[in-house]
Amino acid sequence: MARSKEATRKSILDAAEAVLRQRGAHAMTMDAVARAAKCAKGLVHYHFQSKKQLLVETVRQIAAARETVWAEAFDTPNPQDAIDRTWDVVKGEADSGTLKAWTSLVALADDAVDQAVNKASSEFRSRITEATKELLARAGLRPTIGGEPLGWLLAAVVHGIGFQVAAGGDMDVLENAYAAAWLGLLSLTEPLD
Numbered sequence: 001m002a003r004s005k006e007a008t009r010k011s012i013l014d015a016a017e018a019v020l021r022q023r024g025a026h027a028m029t030m031d032a033v034a035r036a037a038k039c040a041k042g043l044v045h046y047h048f049q050s051k052k053q054l055l056v057e058t059v060r061q062i063a064a065a066r067e068t069v070w071a072e073a074f075d076t077p078n079p080q081d082a083i084d085r086t087w088d089v090v091k092g093e094a095d096s097g098t099l100k101a102w103t104s105l106v107a108l109a110d111d112a113v114d115q116a117v118n119k120a121s122s123e124f125r126s127r128i129t130e131a132t133k134e135l136l137a138r139a140g141l142r143p144t145i146g147g148e149p150l151g152w153l154l155a156a157v158v159h160g161i162g163f164q165v166a167a168g169g170d171m172d173v174l175e176n177a178y179a180a181a182w183l184g185l186l187s188l189t190e191p192l193d
Contacts, residue, residue, distance in 0.1 A: 009047045012037045016058045021097025024104030025055060025113070056116045059105055062098065063120035067127055074131035077138050083182045087175055090161055099166040125155040132185075141189040150185055157181040 003011065015037035019028045030051055034041040048054035069092070073085040093099045105117050129151020136142060136150075143150045161178050165171070 008039070008043065012039065012044055012047055012054075013057055013061050016054050017061060017101065020058060020062075020101035020104065024100060025108045026104065028055070030054070052110060052112050055105065055108070055110070055113050059113065059116040059120055062101060062105075063124065066093070066098070066102075067124065070124070071127065071131060074135055076135070079135060079139055079141075079182065079186060082135050083179060086158070087178055090158065090165060090174075090178065091171070093162065094165040094171075099162045103163055103166040121159070125152055128152075128155040128158065136189055137192070140192050141186075142192050143188060144190050145188050150188060154181070154185060 012033060016028065016033045018036050019032045023032070028051070030041055030044050033054065034044045037044065044054070048057065069089055070086065073089045074082055076082050076085060090099075093102075105113060108114070129148050132151045132154055133143070133147040136147075157178065161174050161181075164174055
Protein backbone atom coordinates (compact mmCIF):
# COMPACT_ATOMS: atom_id res chain seq x y z
CA MET A 1 0.00 0.00 0.00
CA ALA A 2 1.33 3.45 -0.91
CA ARG A 3 2.14 5.87 1.88
CA SER A 4 0.29 9.15 2.16
CA LYS A 5 2.05 12.35 1.17
CA GLU A 6 2.42 13.39 4.81
CA ALA A 7 3.72 9.95 5.86
CA THR A 8 6.29 10.07 3.06
CA ARG A 9 7.34 13.60 4.02
CA LYS A 10 7.69 12.55 7.68
CA SER A 11 9.70 9.48 6.67
CA ILE A 12 12.10 11.69 4.72
CA LEU A 13 12.44 14.12 7.64
CA ASP A 14 13.12 11.22 10.01
CA ALA A 15 15.74 9.90 7.60
CA ALA A 16 17.36 13.34 7.34
CA GLU A 17 17.49 13.53 11.11
CA ALA A 18 19.08 10.06 11.28
CA VAL A 19 21.71 11.08 8.73
CA LEU A 20 22.43 14.27 10.69
CA ARG A 21 22.82 12.27 13.90
CA GLN A 22 25.32 9.96 12.24
CA ARG A 23 27.25 12.24 9.88
CA GLY A 24 26.49 15.85 10.71
CA ALA A 25 25.12 18.60 8.48
CA HIS A 26 28.17 19.02 6.23
CA ALA A 27 28.10 15.36 5.23
CA MET A 28 24.34 15.13 4.74
CA THR A 29 23.35 14.75 1.09
CA MET A 30 20.01 14.28 -0.62
CA ASP A 31 21.32 10.89 -1.82
CA ALA A 32 22.10 9.79 1.73
CA VAL A 33 18.66 10.90 2.91
CA ALA A 34 16.96 9.04 0.04
CA ARG A 35 18.88 5.87 0.92
CA ALA A 36 17.99 6.21 4.61
CA ALA A 37 14.32 6.86 3.73
CA LYS A 38 14.35 3.97 1.24
CA CYS A 39 12.92 6.13 -1.51
CA ALA A 40 14.02 7.70 -4.76
CA LYS A 41 16.12 10.86 -4.62
CA GLY A 42 13.48 12.53 -6.79
CA LEU A 43 10.93 11.98 -4.06
CA VAL A 44 13.17 13.77 -1.57
CA HIS A 45 13.43 16.69 -4.03
CA TYR A 46 9.67 16.63 -4.58
CA HIS A 47 9.00 17.17 -0.85
CA PHE A 48 12.04 19.37 -0.18
CA GLN A 49 13.29 21.35 -3.15
CA SER A 50 16.78 21.80 -1.71
CA LYS A 51 19.13 20.54 0.96
CA LYS A 52 18.71 23.91 2.67
CA GLN A 53 14.94 23.49 2.90
CA LEU A 54 15.36 19.94 4.19
CA LEU A 55 17.83 21.14 6.82
CA VAL A 56 15.52 23.94 7.98
CA GLU A 57 12.62 21.52 8.36
CA THR A 58 14.87 19.07 10.18
CA VAL A 59 15.96 21.83 12.58
CA ARG A 60 12.28 22.42 13.38
CA GLN A 61 11.64 18.71 13.92
CA ILE A 62 14.65 18.24 16.21
CA ALA A 63 13.79 21.39 18.16
CA ALA A 64 10.18 20.30 18.70
CA ALA A 65 11.27 16.89 19.96
CA ARG A 66 13.87 18.45 22.27
CA GLU A 67 11.32 20.83 23.75
CA THR A 68 8.98 17.96 24.57
CA VAL A 69 11.69 15.85 26.22
CA TRP A 70 13.05 18.77 28.24
CA ALA A 71 9.56 19.83 29.39
CA GLU A 72 8.90 16.30 30.62
CA ALA A 73 12.22 16.26 32.48
CA PHE A 74 11.33 19.48 34.30
CA ASP A 75 7.88 18.21 35.24
CA THR A 76 8.85 17.19 38.78
CA PRO A 77 8.14 18.66 42.21
CA ASN A 78 11.74 19.09 43.34
CA PRO A 79 15.02 20.40 41.95
CA GLN A 80 17.02 17.20 42.66
CA ASP A 81 14.71 15.18 40.42
CA ALA A 82 14.97 17.88 37.74
CA ILE A 83 18.77 17.82 37.94
CA ASP A 84 18.81 14.03 37.58
CA ARG A 85 16.17 13.89 34.87
CA THR A 86 17.62 16.72 32.79
CA TRP A 87 21.10 15.16 33.03
CA ASP A 88 19.54 11.97 31.71
CA VAL A 89 18.22 14.03 28.78
CA VAL A 90 21.71 15.37 28.08
CA LYS A 91 23.12 11.82 28.13
CA GLY A 92 20.26 10.61 25.93
CA GLU A 93 20.86 13.40 23.43
CA ALA A 94 24.55 12.48 23.37
CA ASP A 95 23.87 8.77 22.92
CA SER A 96 21.27 9.28 20.19
CA GLY A 97 23.43 11.68 18.20
CA THR A 98 21.04 14.60 18.74
CA LEU A 99 23.85 16.72 20.19
CA LYS A 100 26.08 15.88 17.21
CA ALA A 101 23.29 16.82 14.82
CA TRP A 102 22.50 20.07 16.66
CA THR A 103 26.17 21.05 16.95
CA SER A 104 26.68 20.46 13.24
CA LEU A 105 23.63 22.58 12.42
CA VAL A 106 24.89 25.41 14.65
CA ALA A 107 28.26 25.29 12.87
CA LEU A 108 26.75 25.29 9.37
CA ALA A 109 27.30 28.61 7.62
CA ASP A 110 23.94 29.07 5.91
CA ASP A 111 21.61 32.01 6.53
CA ALA A 112 18.34 30.05 6.38
CA VAL A 113 19.62 27.26 8.62
CA ASP A 114 21.16 29.83 11.00
CA GLN A 115 17.81 31.61 11.27
CA ALA A 116 16.01 28.35 12.02
CA VAL A 117 18.63 27.34 14.61
CA ASN A 118 18.56 30.79 16.24
CA LYS A 119 14.76 30.77 16.40
CA ALA A 120 14.73 27.26 17.88
CA SER A 121 17.45 28.20 20.39
CA SER A 122 15.49 31.29 21.45
CA GLU A 123 12.34 29.22 21.92
CA PHE A 124 14.33 26.63 23.89
CA ARG A 125 15.68 29.37 26.21
CA SER A 126 12.15 30.68 26.72
CA ARG A 127 10.83 27.22 27.55
CA ILE A 128 13.75 26.53 29.92
CA THR A 129 13.11 29.88 31.61
CA GLU A 130 9.43 29.05 32.16
CA ALA A 131 10.21 25.50 33.27
CA THR A 132 12.81 26.78 35.74
CA LYS A 133 10.39 29.32 37.22
CA GLU A 134 7.67 26.68 37.55
CA LEU A 135 10.06 24.18 39.13
CA LEU A 136 11.30 26.71 41.65
CA ALA A 137 7.72 27.70 42.55
CA ARG A 138 6.78 24.03 43.07
CA ALA A 139 9.83 23.71 45.34
CA GLY A 140 8.74 26.78 47.34
CA LEU A 141 11.53 28.96 45.97
CA ARG A 142 11.77 32.16 43.99
CA PRO A 143 14.74 33.63 42.15
CA THR A 144 16.52 36.53 43.82
CA ILE A 145 17.66 37.91 40.46
CA GLY A 146 14.53 37.30 38.40
CA GLY A 147 13.46 34.15 36.60
CA GLU A 148 14.60 35.07 33.12
CA PRO A 149 18.33 35.32 33.92
CA LEU A 150 18.18 31.97 35.72
CA GLY A 151 16.49 30.33 32.75
CA TRP A 152 19.02 31.85 30.35
CA LEU A 153 21.86 30.67 32.59
CA LEU A 154 20.54 27.13 32.62
CA ALA A 155 19.93 27.13 28.85
CA ALA A 156 23.52 28.32 28.30
CA VAL A 157 24.80 25.56 30.59
CA VAL A 158 22.72 22.95 28.75
CA HIS A 159 24.03 24.08 25.36
CA GLY A 160 27.63 24.41 26.59
CA ILE A 161 27.60 20.99 28.24
CA GLY A 162 25.97 19.61 25.10
CA PHE A 163 28.80 20.95 22.94
CA GLN A 164 31.35 19.42 25.31
CA VAL A 165 29.56 16.06 25.25
CA ALA A 166 29.38 16.18 21.44
CA ALA A 167 33.13 16.91 21.36
CA GLY A 168 33.82 13.77 23.40
CA GLY A 169 34.17 15.36 26.83
CA ASP A 170 34.49 13.22 29.96
CA MET A 171 30.91 12.44 31.02
CA ASP A 172 31.75 12.19 34.74
CA VAL A 173 33.43 15.60 34.74
CA LEU A 174 30.59 17.11 32.72
CA GLU A 175 27.96 15.60 35.03
CA ASN A 176 29.71 17.20 38.01
CA ALA A 177 29.90 20.52 36.15
CA TYR A 178 26.19 20.27 35.37
CA ALA A 179 25.37 19.60 39.03
CA ALA A 180 27.59 22.52 40.08
CA ALA A 181 25.75 24.83 37.67
CA TRP A 182 22.46 23.78 39.24
CA LEU A 183 23.87 24.44 42.73
CA GLY A 184 24.88 27.89 41.56
CA LEU A 185 21.42 28.43 40.14
CA LEU A 186 19.75 27.28 43.36
CA SER A 187 21.99 29.59 45.41
CA LEU A 188 20.30 32.47 43.58
CA THR A 189 16.89 31.63 45.09
CA GLU A 190 15.10 32.27 48.37
CA PRO A 191 12.07 30.69 50.02
CA LEU A 192 8.67 31.98 49.03
CA ASP A 193 7.03 34.03 51.79
